[in-house]
Amino acid sequence: LQPLCPIDGRFGPRSQDEIPLRALQFKRGLLHEFRKGNATKEQIRLHNLVQQLPKAIIIGVRKGGTRALLEMLNLHPAVVKASQEIHFFDNDENYAKGTEWYRKKMPFSYPHQITIEKSPAYFITEEVPERIFKMNSSIKLLIIVREPTTRAISDYTQVLEGKERKNKTYYKFEKLAIDPNTCEVNTKYKAVRTSIYTKHLERWLKYFPIEQFHIVDGDRLITEPLPELQLVEKFLNLPPRISQYNLYFNATRGFYCLRFNIVFNKCLAGSKGRIHPEVDTSVITKLRKFFHPFNQKFYQITGRTFNWP
Numbered sequence: 001l002q003p004l005c006p007i008d009g010r011f012g013p014r015s016q017d018e019i020p021l022r023a024l025q026f027k028r029g030l031l032h033e034f035r036k037g038n039a040t041k042e043q044i045r046l047h048n049l050v051q052q053l054p055k056a057i058i059i060g061v062r063k064g065g066t067r068a069l070l071e072m073l074n075l076h077p078a079v080v081k082a083s084q085e086i087h088f089f090d091n092d093e094n095y096a097k098g099t100e101w102y103r104k105k106m107p108f109s110y111p112h113q114i115t116i117e118k119s120p121a122y123f124i125t126e127e128v129p130e131r132i133f134k135m136n137s138s139i140k141l142l143i144i145v146r147e148p149t150t151r152a153i154s155d156y157t158q159v160l161e162g163k164e165r166k167n168k169t170y171y172k173f174e175k176l177a178i179d180p181n182t183c184e185v186n187t188k189y190k191a192v193r194t195s196i197y198t199k200h201l202e203r204w205l206k207y208f209p210i211e212q213f214h215i216v217d218g219d220r221l222i223t224e225p226l227p228e229l230q231l232v233e234k235f236l237n238l239p240p241r242i243s244q245y246n247l248y249f250n251a252t253r254g255f256y257c258l259r260f261n262i263v264f265n266k267c268l269a270g271s272k273g274r275i276h277p278e279v280d281t282s283v284i285t286k287l288r289k290f291f292h293p294f295n296q297k298f299y300q301i302t303g304r305t306f307n308w309p
């Protein structure tokens, strides 16, 4: 008689299709325990777990949807995320601690999985491209962008909320974004400067070829996440595993949320998806006009065109 469940079949060489299941089980249970620091050396050895340097980094852009992108990619069985922003390359004190310190900040994973971290400050910090290049010159770099004026307002909203939490007053967006002396866009305002994507990208291109970057449409990730995630899977050479099942629209939240399996699903924290203050339309128009030529250059360099005004 043929055995119903041959031992050889269960422990034989793994096909591509078997990896996700094993990794998913791992993600659900073991990994969670290990992250809480409950792993013994024996367990780590037994499961052949390693802390790997990231093969891909979400380098920015702040308020582009970096958290949503990381969490959504983490739905993929072959992806393991670093939960915290590590700020290794942009923070001199952290950087001085060395690559081994950085690696030790990474979660445990199976060797076939890839680790991804996100620190949006990387995109705009002068020293970062060279530092990342020195660590791994063939690393894959993800940049998630949104329409620049909306991103600047989102950036302002985050700072405003921080001030309000401390019972502090803050300027109106209009006052910060427009120089009162010239009535022109205030290019010294950080929220404006961060949205000049092409200026920052050009610095990165001194170290990495454009093929090593993938641009994610952050506005589309909000309304229609799956096709954006499928493009990232392709860029990372991952088999397509994220499906519509993994993403469901939560009307109360007004955003897509994540479904890992029948019992485990989650939405992003309330700090993601804030209500923006109303901004004077003439200021919006001025900002859009200001960003326009930079956007054109960004489309030209990246080969990805958006219908930003």
Ligand code: A3P
Residues within 6 Å of the ligand: 061, 062, 063, 064, 065, 066, 067, 068, 120, 154, 155, 221, 222, 255, 256, 257, 268, 271, 272, 273, 274, 275
């Ligand atoms: P707003 O707060 O302006 O709406 P980051 O993680 O880089 O700080 O980006 C935050 C932005 O992610 C939010 O900006 C929100 O619009 C966007 N986002 C994209 N997908 C989301 C999702 N599924 N849930 C919550 N926020 C999401």
